[in-house]
Amino acid sequence: MIKIKNNFNLRSTITCGQIFRYIEEDDKFIIIIKDRVISLKEEGEYIIIESNNYDDLENVIYDYFDLKRNYTEIENNIIKKDKKISDAIIFSKGLRMIHQDPFETLIAYIISQNNRVPSIANSLNLLSINYGDKVIFNNKEYYLFPSLEKLSSLSISDFRNCKVGFRDKYLYEIINSINNSELDLEKIYDMTGDEALNYLIGFKGIGMKVASCILLFAYQKFDVYPIDTWVKKFMKEDYNIEGEKNIREFTLKTYKEYSGLAIQYMFNYKRNKK
Numbered sequence: 001m002i003k004i005k006n007n008f009n010l011r012s013t014i015t016c017g018q019i020f021r022y023i024e025e026d027d028k029f030i031i032i033i034k035d036r037v038i039s040l041k042e043e044g045e046y047i048i049i050e051s052n053n054y055d056d057l058e059n060v061i062y063d064y065f066d067l068k069r070n071y072t073e074i075e076n077n078i079i080k081k082d083k084k085i086s087d088a089i090i091f092s093k094g095l096r097m098i099h100q101d102p103f104e105t106l107i108a109y110i111i112s113q114n115n116r117v118p119s120i121a122n123s124l125n126l127l128s129i130n131y132g133d134k135v136i137f138n139n140k141e142y143y144l145f146p147s148l149e150k151l152s153s154l155s156i157s158d159f160r161n162c163k164v165g166f167r168d169k170y171l172y173e174i175i176n177s178i179n180n181s182e183l184d185l186e187k188i189y190d191m192t193g194d195e196a197l198n199y200l201i202g203f204k205g206i207g208m209k210v211a212s213c214i215l216l217f218a219y220q221k222f223d224v225y226p227i228d229t230w231v232k233k234f235m236k237e238d239y240n241i242e243g244e245k246n247i248r249e250f251t252l253k254t255y256k257e258y259s260g261l262a263i264q265y266m267f268n269y270k271r272n273k274k
Contacts, residue, residue, distance in 0.1 A: 002057055003046040008065060009094025010042055016268050018098045018217050020108055020121040021128070021145075032128075032144060033064055034101050037137040052137040066096050066220070078262050082254050084238060085262060088269035095268055097220055097261065102185045103178075104145045105218035109210045110171055111164050119163070126162040127151075151175050170205025177203055188215070193224040222260035223252070234266040 014022050014029050023030040028041045036053035038061070051057055062068055079086045107127075112120050124145070131146035131154070152175055159168040177183040183203060188196045193215060200211035208226075215224040227244050235241045241250055255262040 002049050002054070003043075004049065004058065004061060004067075006042055006045055006047045007094075008067060008071075008096045009092075010040055010047060012092065012094060012268065012272075013065060013096045013098065016095060016264070017117075017271075019100065020112075020117065021124050030142075032142060033060060034104075035144065036060070037135050037142045039138070050138070052135050064099055066099050069096075071096065074258055074261060078255055078258055078265075081256075082262075085265065088234070088265040091273060092265045092268045095264065097222075097264065098217060099220055100218045101145075102188070102214070102218040103148060105214050106174065106185065107145075107151070107171065109213045109217075110174060110205045111167050112213070113167065113205075113207065113210055115165070115167075123162050123164045130162065148175070148178060152179055167205060173204050174206075188219055193221040196221060197224050216260045216264075223257050225251075225260035225263040227263065228267065230267045230270040231263055234270040 010029065014031065015024075019031070021032055025039075028039050031038050031040070036051050036057075038057075039050040041048045049057065049061060075089050079089060108120065108124055111123050125143070128143035128145050131150045132143040135142045135144060151171075154172070154175070156168045156172045159171045164171060174183065178185065188199065191199060196215050196219065197208070197211050200206050200214060201208060206214075209228075212224050212226040215221040216226070227247055231247065232242070232244075235247050235250070239250065241247055251259040251262060
């Protein structure tokens with residue numbers, strides 16, 4: 001067991017739509033990060049963390065939850081440019097952008113298109129159960145997300161058997177694109193947001209929204225972001241701005257390199273405020 005200072009909102013960060021594979025168990029959250037299973041529990045000023053793999057665990061947690069970034073400074077910067085968003089930022093205090101594995105994020109968000117969250121989670125769990133490595137943690141079985149090598153052996157029908165629907169052929173083709181070196185996930189780190197967006201949408205099964213989610217949630221390119229129904233409602237009701245093009249123009253002009261964060265605050269506020 002290790003503990004870290006509780007300086008972020010664990011529940012909001014895990015449940016705000018960035019990731020699909022997590023379990024809420026009593027007062028704990030169980031998440032699976034690449035090579036390990038992790039249990040997180042809020043206890044006063046600290047978050048108590050347990051895992052099947054304690055190797056460099058504190059750094060893994062700090063990286064995954066982006067805990068070294070100064071969000072207060074960014075939030076103040078955003079409010080300085082636009083005071084109207086302050087309610088959304090105050091409501092979302094402690095929300096962090098999860099730094100996910102690019103390969104898993106790519107697969108997850110291809111599956112996500114025109115799909116419901118429970119179905120996405122079910123497909124990812126089926127892929128993991130069938131093709132990922134089993135881990136025993138606290139006397140329970142969990143499954144890591146399968147590697148590129150494991151998924152490279154799958155046929156279109158294998159993907160279909162994991163309940164991914166029409167996305168089966170897209171997953172099959174994207175795996176081939178990586179293996180053929182047509183798609184280089186590492187190269188994206190060195191691209192600008194626009195370059196990375198144009199690069200990703202050149203592959204079948206990756207539209208603007210899927211590409212934006214991958215770049216925001218795996219590469220933390222905050223100038224690229226999805227605009228969903230909740231954000232559209234927020235912009236219409238609070239700014240009288242409609243249409244994705246107009247919303248994108250306004251946010252980029254107003255929030256610049258932190259547009260993706262501003263959008264997440266809008267999304268979280270509109271979706272969760274009672």
